Amino acid sequence: MGTTNNIPTIRIAVVLTADSSLHSSLLAIEPFRAANRLSRQSLFSIDFVTPDGNPVETTLQIVVRPTASFGSDRRYDLVLIATSYEPSSAFKEQLFPWLRRQARFGAHICGIDLGPLLLAECGLLKGYTATSHWTAIAAFRDHYPNVTVVEQLFVIDRGRSTCAGQVCILDYSLCMLERYAGKSLSEAVSNELVYMNARSGDGPQRRFVGEWHWKWNPTLSRASEIMNNALEDPLPIGIVASMCHVSLRELQYLFKRHLQRSPRDFYMELRLNRSRELLLYSCLNIREIGLACGFSAESTFFRAFRSRFNKTPQKFRESFNNAPISRDGRRVY
Structure with a gap:
């Protein structure tokens, strides 16, 4: 699986919103958890983050207890925010300053599903190439002409990532795992997850009828x-x-x-x-x-x-x- 002894621990934050999709969050972090198991090292640390540190109920009606809040002084290497609906204005007022602060500290910020529209609204995608779930592509282009919007599985552009969501979250996380820890470990994780055909980011999101x-x-x-x-x-x-x-x-x-x-x-x-x-x-x-x-x-x-x-x-x-x-x-x- 290659040498990983010299890799510093990568700190990952998963932002939880009210009625978060637990499915999306788990798909996003599972490759990193598997990498820790297979390498027998703490290569990745993962925090679930909420605005106030209080538990949130996901769309599966499972309550998740966060390990950090927006008020903590923790700095992250990778921040993941997955949402498939429009969060409240109150949530965005808390989220946006925290996201901008993490970006200033050098975090790689990733929006998943409709999360990319939040990043654009926050001003973090100006001048970047990005994607979102295909149902929102037209609105994304219309609202944010300063973002180059493409319809594909995921886009990694400098310190920003955007992902269409659903199952291709797994493809994105495996790609990021390879960047952080190397191809050998990423392939071992693919074997562990029985996911042998990880797709590249430029693949299509959908197949048209017929x-x-x-x-x-x-x-x-x-x-x-x-x-x-x-x-x-x-x-x-x-x-x-x-x-x-x-x-x-x-x-x-x-x-x-x-x-x-x-x-x-x-x-x-x-x-x-x-x-x-x-x-x-x-x-x-x-x-x-x-x-x-x-x-x-x-x-x-x-x-x-x-x-x-x-x-x-x-x-x-x-x-x-x-x-x-x-x-x-x-x-x-």
Whole structure:
């Protein structure tokens, strides 16, 4: 497993919020705990941190007792904050000064799932490249133009990390483990966790419906990319075909054969899916969201959205905002 005797103890802080996802926190720290077991050394120390040092109840209704608070003078090498919902203003007022202080002390700060939006709001991602869970990517880009937002599993950019969350937290932590303690120990931990195919950060977060049937087709792949990059100002399908170096008839044939829909319908689906993400995770009003997705007339946006999701944009947003929080920290809607 290589030599680890000269590695100073890496101090890790896991920030717990009210209704934290214990699943995310445990996935984040398990590789480091396994590294301690396998090396028989205290290579990593782990604190669960809350604002006031009081226990918190997670989304699994398990109470976790913290080992530190924001008021302590401890300095950390790696700070992890995972959240899949919007924390309260009171929590953020306590969190942000503590995060900035840890960053000044040289801590590597990592936001997980929707945590990257907190880091951006705190001002810690200005000029950085970052990611988040794919459902929040559109809102992330809209809110924080000074952050280069990409959709991938995780991003490590200088003293900041951002991770899409869920299972890819494990990929991120294994990558960080290799940075801290070397490839040999990281591979041994992968064996211990029976996780043999850790993914690199630049991997995709999701597979589009039916993608395995058509992604191999360079024309359809290119057309999808062109459409995704022009949602605010939709291109005529003939222009898309021209940019793919095929005739309009050939492009229509390929879409019908592999996706059972026209290029126009596929394009509309992309635009409406983007509007859905903005309704869920942005503060834009309905008209602004419609414009951001290529609908110059609000009435046209309403009809198209209701046709796809069986609700008006306002009702859809209200349903989400009023939905209960599930045990994994997400809203059930």
